[in-house]
Amino acid sequence: MSEQLLSVDKLGVDFTRRRTTFTALEEITFSIAEGETVGLVGESGSGKTTIGRSILGLVPPTRGTLTFRGEDITHASRAKRRELSRDMQVVFQDPYTSLNPSLTIEGILAEPLRAQGIDRREAGRRVKELLDRVRLPSDAAGRLPREFSGGQRQRVAIARALALRPRLIVCDEPVSALDLTTQQRVLDLFIEIQRDTGCAYLFVSHDLSVIRHVSHRVIVLNRGKIVESGGVEKVTSDPDDPYTQRLMMSAPLPDPGAQRERREELEKLRVDSERAA
Amino acid sequence: MLSFIAKRTLLALSQMLVISAVAFFLLYLSSSGIARTILGEQATEEQVAAKTAELGLDRPLPVRYVEWLLGVFQGDLGRSYFTPQDVSDALISRLPTTLSLLIATTIIAALIAFALGIAAAVYRGWLDRLVQILSIAGYAIPGFLFALLLVIVFAINLGWLPATGYVQLTTDPLGWLKTVILPIAALSIGVIAATAQQVRGAVIDVLRQDYVRTLRSRGLSEREIIFKHVLRNASGTGLTVLGLQFVGLLGGAIVVEQIFALPGLGTVAIQYTSRGDIPVVMGLLIITSLIVAVVNLLVDLGVGFLNPKARVA
Numbered sequence: 001m002s003e004q005l006l007s008v009d010k011l012g013v014d015f016t017r018r019r020t021t022f023t024a025l026e027e028i029t030f031s032i033a034e035g036e037t038v039g040l041v042g043e044s045g046s047g048k049t050t051i052g053r054s055i056l057g058l059v060p061p062t063r064g065t066l067t068f069r070g071e072d073i074t075h076a077s078r079a080k081r082r083e084l085s086r087d088m089q090v091v092f093q094d095p096y097t098s099l100n101p102s103l104t105i106e107g108i109l110a111e112p113l114r115a116q117g118i119d120r121r122e123a124g125r126r127v128k129e130l131l132d133r134v135r136l137p138s139d140a141a142g143r144l145p146r147e148f149s150g151g152q153r154q155r156v157a158i159a160r161a162l163a164l165r166p167r168l169i170v171c172d173e174p175v176s177a178l179d180l181t182t183q184q185r186v187l188d189l190f191i192e193i194q195r196d197t198g199c200a201y202l203f204v205s206h207d208l209s210v211i212r213h214v215s216h217r218v219i220v221l222n223r224g225k226i227v228e229s230g231g232v233e234k235v236t237s238d239p240d241d242p243y244t245q246r247l248m249m250s251a252p253l254p255d256p257g258a259q260r261e262r263r264e265e266l267e268k269l270r271v272d273s274e275r276a277a
Numbered sequence: 278m279l280s281f282i283a284k285r286t287l288l289a290l291s292q293m294l295v296i297s298a299v300a301f302f303l304l305y306l307s308s309s310g311i312a313r314t315i316l317g318e319q320a321t322e323e324q325v326a327a328k329t330a331e332l333g334l335d336r337p338l339p340v341r342y343v344e345w346l347l348g349v350f351q352g353d354l355g356r357s358y359f360t361p362q363d364v365s366d367a368l369i370s371r372l373p374t375t376l377s378l379l380i381a382t383t384i385i386a387a388l389i390a391f392a393l394g395i396a397a398a399v400y401r402g403w404l405d406r407l408v409q410i411l412s413i414a415g416y417a418i419p420g421f422l423f424a425l426l427l428v429i430v431f432a433i434n435l436g437w438l439p440a441t442g443y444v445q446l447t448t449d450p451l452g453w454l455k456t457v458i459l460p461i462a463a464l465s466i467g468v469i470a471a472t473a474q475q476v477r478g479a480v481i482d483v484l485r486q487d488y489v490r491t492l493r494s495r496g497l498s499e500r501e502i503i504f505k506h507v508l509r510n511a512s513g514t515g516l517t518v519l520g521l522q523f524v525g526l527l528g529g530a531i532v533v534e535q536i537f538a539l540p541g542l543g544t545v546a547i548q549y550t551s552r553g554d555i556p557v558v559m560g561l562l563i564i565t566s567l568i569v570a571v572v573n574l575l576v577d578l579g580v581g582f583l584n585p586k587a588r589v590a
Contacts, residue, residue: 056494057493057494057496058490058493058494076496077496078496078497078498079496080496081494081495081496082495082496082497083496084496085494085495085496088494089494089495090490090491090494092487092490092491093487094487097485097486097487097488098486098487098488098491099488100488100506100510101510101584102509102510102583102584108488112495115495115497160491
């Protein structure tokens with residue numbers, strides 16, 4: 001974790017619809033180092049997905065700056081984005097809509113390579129490598145997305161993100177649509193890939209156990225603002241901010257007795273914070 | 278792919294068989310005294326009996342159906358009751374007019390509908406709303422009303438185009454164009470309205486998918502995204518609707534041909550059906566159901582070509 005790969009400085013995003021402005025993000029400042037995983041956690045509507053999207057250029061930032069490898073990418077042009085895509089990729093939540101249904105797996109994986117001008121033979125070779133990388137059989141290349149399960153599709157999406165050997169992958173809830181055992185395997189795959197390639201992740205999730213599993217550092221988001229950030233151990237076991245405390249408490253425990261205690265504790269926290277407000 | 282075509286063809290043939298059988302029995306069972314109708318009220322009982330025997334109407338219905346069917350396979354659709362003409366001659370001379378009208382309408386309507394649907398889905402905003410309003414209006418206004426409106430404005434008031442008449446495409450292409458512009462416009466309006474709506478919806482659906490978002494994040498131009506990735510997944514819907522609309526056009530053509538006095542199948546249908554000329558009606562039925570079967574097959578193949586997901590055996 002040497003130099004900063006991505007710096008987000010005072011990022012703000014407003015959504016305007018028919019003269020009413022909604023501030024989705026405010027004063028977001030953080031950075032990601034090479035080979036580091038930053039977990040972004042928060043409840044629905046807290047703005048975590050919007051952060052990911054503005055880094056990818058899908059949502060225009062209203063304020064602030066984004067710096068990637070020392071270069072200002074806040075308002076990067078299409079051509080610049082195309083160039084950037086070699087270093088920055090994305091894995092989305094829903095493996096059922098993230099793959100073009102009319103292309104074979106080989107077509108899906110070769111597309112980003114071909115778009116960067118890599119020739120057909122070389123692309124084909126790389127596709128085999130990628131399938132192997134994400135533990136899919138090489139005969140998967142000729143099949144269509146519908147022939148795969150959710151977990152397998154997500155592996156294809158990960159393989160596509162890896163195709164250009166990026167430095168940063170924005171993962172927007174990449175395991176939320178999968179069942180628990182598949183989640184575990186896909187998360188391990190993420191970790192393994194990071195160990196081998198040294199890429200960094202911005203890992204967006206609402207699920208704390210997922211964040212705890214993969215992240216080095218955690219950022220907690222509430223209503224478009226960062227409420228707490230720090231090392232994964234500190235934030236997840238001994239949070240300072242009351243919102244983070246409540247968020248940690250809201251994850252259910254398998255033991256009913258422990259869960260009852262936790263629920264009471266959570267209730268107390270809620271009453272306290274209401275009194276404070 | 279070949280087995281797919283073979284299966285579809287077989288299916289289409291069996292459909293035509295059922296349609297023709299049902300129509301044949303219904304038509305003959307519901308019309309009594311055919312010979313009397315042909316000969317008129319003054320004819321004697323003997324004359325009527327002789328005519329009945331001549332037309333073979335005294336024999337059992339199933340036998341007559343099988344005979345008719347065997348004839349069809351040899352290209353013989355029988356003879357008209359009222360004119361000394363073979364049914365196939367009467368219809369085949371009219372077929373090019375109707376077919377050229379329908380095919381031209383479909384191609385033009387498809388181009389306009391896809392352009393409007395894609396534009397509405399991509400740009401949204403006022404353009405989308407305008408396309409929506411026009412679509413609803415176009416769908417609500419019947420083709421014949423629109424046809425009359427076109428005649429009043431462009432043929433009578435402005436005098437730019439002829440109101441009625443027809444020139445063969447092969448004899449004078451420019452003259453043909455002049456005579457078919459208004460009929461094509463009248464027929465396309467409903468097709469454009471229905472198809473544009475479907476294309477718009479399908480394109481919007483595909484644009485919302487994460488794989489399109491992934492492409493955007495990689496800085497691909499909107500044009501590349503639409504034409505390389507979105508259209509392929511969205512056009513199946515448009516194509517299917519277009520196929521259905523084509524079938525509907527066969528009905529619309531009857532009225533529109535009548536308004537513009539085009540010598541097509543529609544005019545024949547009105548003339549002969551009202552007279553109860555069953556052999557001609559059966560001939561029309563076979564030809565139109567053949568057209569529908571071919572169009573359906575083409576649509577299925579087109580959808581399968583565009584989208585391997587839909588390629589079912």
